[in-house]
C-alpha cells in the first residue's frame with residue numbers, strides 16, 4: 001500500500017517532466033491561483049452543494065491543458081478519501097434536521113453538509129494534485145522561493161525530494177529482507193524494528209556526511225545557489241487574473257441557481 | 269492526524285499558515301546563522317529517512333495491528349529544534365503536494381500541529397530535562413515516551429480546536445476530544461517507544477552522532493523560540509478554549525461562525541455578517557438562500573435551525589443548475605483536450 | 613604547470629573510534645601522472661583519498677598539493693585544484709537537475725552566470741551528456757550518473773582528478789566508455805579501484821595499500837604481475853595477465 005504511494009510519486013514526477021501548456025505557466029501564477037481557488041471553495045457556507053459544482057471547471061481545465069490523466073487523479077482521490085469520509089460521516093449522524101423532502105425521502109442537514117465536505121475534498125485535493133503534476137517539485141519550489149519562502153526551506157524540500165527515492169529504496173529492501181526471514185510474526189517485533197531503523201538511520205547519516213563532503217569539494221559554504229530565474233509574463237498574469245476573477249464571480253453570483261432558475265422559469 | 273482542506277475554514281487555515289510561515293522564517297534564519305553547514309545535507313536526507321522509515325513497520329504486541337515511526341521527536345533529538353522544524357515542515361509539504369495528505373490550506377495547520385509541539389515543546393522542555401547530561405537507555409526510553417505523548421496530545425488537541433473553529437464538521441467539542449486524545453495517547457506511547465529504540469541503538473553504536481545536537485547548543489538552548497512558540501500556542505489554545513467556554517454551541521455566534529465562515533475573526537460579527545448578507549442580497553437571484561437562518565437568528569438567538577431553511581424551489585433550481593454547470597465544466601475540459609490533441 | 617603534484621609524507625590517520633586507517637604513508641605523484649591505488653577492502657584507500665582535498669585532517673604527517681602544504685589557509689585553493697569523484701554518484705548528485713548540479717560548483721566559485729553556463733555546457737559535452745541537463749539525477753542510468761558526477765567535477769576545471777572506484781557497478785560497455793573518457797583527460801589522475809584491468813589500461817603507476825601502509829609502489833605492469841605482492845594483499849592478477857586458460861592451458865609444471 002505504502003509502496004504504491006511511491007509509485008504514484010514517480011508517476012507524478014514523470015507527468016511533470018513533460019512540456020505542456022500548463023507546465024509553461026509560471027509556477028507563481030499556478031500556486032496563487034490554486035490558493036485562491038481553495039479559499040473560494042472553502043469559504044462557502046457548510047451546507048452549500050450546488051454552488052461548489054461550477055468550481056470543477058478549474059481542475060478539469062488544468063487537467064486537459066496539462067495532459068494529466070483523469071484516472072490518476074481519481075485513484076489518488078480514492079486513496080485519501082477515507083479520512084474525509086471518516087470525519088464527515090458524523091455529520092449525518094449528529095445533524096438530523098430535515099431540510100427538504102420529496103415523498104418518503106428526506107434530506108437532512110447532516111447529509112447536505114456531508115455532501116458538501118466530500119465536494120470540497122474532491123475539489124481541493126484534485127486541484128492540488130493536478131497543479132503539482134503539471135508543475136513538478138522543482139518549479140513549485142522555485143515559485144515558492146520567488147514568493148518569498150526562505151531559501152533554507154525550499155532547498156530543504158528539494159534535498160528531501162532528491163533523496164526520497166534513494167532512501168525509500170533502502171527502506172523497502174530492508175523491509176523485504178526481514179519479511180523473507182521472519183516466520184510466524186517472529187522477527188517483526190519492536191526489538192528487531194529498532195535495530196533495523198537504527199542501522200538505516202546510521203546509513204542515512206553516513207550518506208549525509210558523504211554528500212556534505214561532495215558539496216564541500218565544490219565550494220559549498222552553507223548557501224545553495226542556483227542559476228535559473230523565473231519570468232512572469234503576460235500569459236501568466238492573464239492566467240492568474242482570469243482565474244481569480246472567475247473564482248470571485250463564481251463565489252458571489254450563484255451561477256447554478258441562476259441557470260437552474262432561468263431554465264425552470266422558461267419551462268413554465 | 270493530518271487535517272484536510274475540506275474540513276477547515278479559510279480563517280483557520282489562513283491563521284495557521286501565518287503562524288507556521290512565521291516559524292519557518294524564524295527557523296530558517298536560525299539554521300543559516302548556525303555555522304555548521306553539515307546540517308544542510310543532513311536535514312535533507314533525514315527528511316527522506318522519515319519516508320523510508322515508514323516503509324518498515326512492526327507488529328504491536330497483543331493487538332494484531334502494526335505501527336510505524338512518525339518521526340517528529342526523533343528529528344528534534346537528532347537535529348535540534350529549528351532544523352527539525354524545517355525538516356518536518358518539508359516532509360509535510362511533500363506529503364501535501366504529492367500524496368494529497370492534508371492539503372495546501374491545511375498545510376499551515378499540519379506543520380504547526382505536527383512540527384511545533386515536538387520541536388519547541390516536547391523536545392526542549394520535556395525530553396532534554398528528563399534525559400539529563402549523561403543519558404542511558406532507560407532514561408532515553410522514559411524521556412522519549414513522555415515527550416512523544418505530550419507532543420502528540422498537544423497536537424491532537426490543536427486538531428480538535430482547529431476543526432471546531434472551522435465549523436465544517438458537526439462533531440461536538442467534547443465528543444471529538446474524547447475520540448482524539450485517547451487515540452493519540454496510544455499513538456504517542458508507540459511513537460515514544462520507537463523513538464527510544466532508535467535513539468538507543470544510535471547511542472550505543474555511535475554516541476558522537478547524538479552530540480551533534482549538543483554542538484548546536486546555542487540553538488537548542490535559546491529560550492526565545494520556545495517562549496514565542498508557547499505564546500502562540502497559548503493564544504491559539506486559550507483563545508479557542510475561552511471562546512468555547514463563553515459560548516453556547518447553539519448560540520448566535522456559533523451559528524454565524526458556521527454560516528459566515530469567510531468572515532474575519534476579529535471583525536465584529538455583526539459587521540462581517542451584515543456586509544456579507546448585503547452582498548448576497550444584492551447579487552443573488554434568490555436572496556434569502558444561505559443567510560436566511562442566520563438573519564433570522566439575529567432577531568431570535570434561541571431559534572433552532574442553523575442550516576438554511578431551504579424551500580424546495582430553490583434546491584431544485586440549484587440542483588438543475590449545478591448539474592448543468594458541472595457538465596459544462598467537463599465539456600470545456602474535453603473540448604480543450606480535443607483541440608490540443610488535434611494540434612499535436 | 614609543475615603545480616599538479618600531490619605529495620604525502622608519513623601520513624597517519626586514526627578515526628575517532630580508534631581505528632588506525634593510515635599508518636605512515638609516503639608517496640609523491642608528479643604532474644600528468646596517472647596512478648592507481650589498489651588494496652583489499654578496508655586497506656585505507658578511501659581514507660587516503662579524503663586527505664587529498666582536506667576533508668579529513670591527518671593525525672600525523674602532511675599532505676602537499678601543487679607544492680602547497682594543506683592547511684586551513686590553502687584549503688580553498690586546494691579544493692579548486694583537486695576534483696573528487698565519489699564511489700556512489702548518488703552522493704555527488706544532490707541538486708534537482710543535472711544542469712544545476714554541474715553549475716553548483718562554478719556558482720560557488722562566484723563566477724558570472726554567463727561563464728557558469730559555458731562551463732556547464734562544456735563539461736556536459738565532454739562526458740557526452742549534452743541533452744540530459746534537465747533530467748533529475750534519479751532518472752539517470754548508473755553509467756549516466758557516473759558521467760554526470762564526472763561532469764560536476766570537470767566544471768570546476770581542476771588540475772588533479774581523484775576518483776574512488778569509478779568503474780564499480782558499471783556494465784562492460786559503460787565501463788569501457790568511462791575508461792576511454794578518462795584516458796582522454798590530461799589531468800593528473802589518482803584512481804582508487806578494485807578493477808585491476810582498468811588500472812592496467814589507464815595507469816602507468818600503481819600504489820598498493822595494505823593495512824594502512826604502502827605495500828608496493830611502481831609501474832603497474834610489474835606490480836600486477838608480481839604474485840608475491842598481490843597475494844598477501846588479497847589481490848589477483850588481472851585476467852589479461854593470467855593467460856587464457858582455454859586457448860593456452862597452463863602447462864603442468866609438476
Ligand SMILES: Nc1ncnc2c1ncn2[C@@H]1O[C@H](COP(=O)(O)OP(=O)(O)OP(=O)(O)O)[C@@H](O)[C@H]1O
Pocket residue numbers: 627628629631632633651652653654655656657658659660
Ligand atoms: N568513519 C569511520 N569511522 C571509523 N572507522 C572507519 C571509518 N571509515 C572507515 N573506517 C575504517 O578505516 C579502515 C579503512 O577504511 P577505508 O574506507 O579507507 O577502506 P577502503 O580501502 O576504501 O576499503 P574499500 O575497498 O572497501 O572501499 C577500515 O578498517 C574501516 O573500517
Ligand SMILES: [Mg+2]
Pocket residue numbers: 657658659776
Ligand atoms: Mg573505499
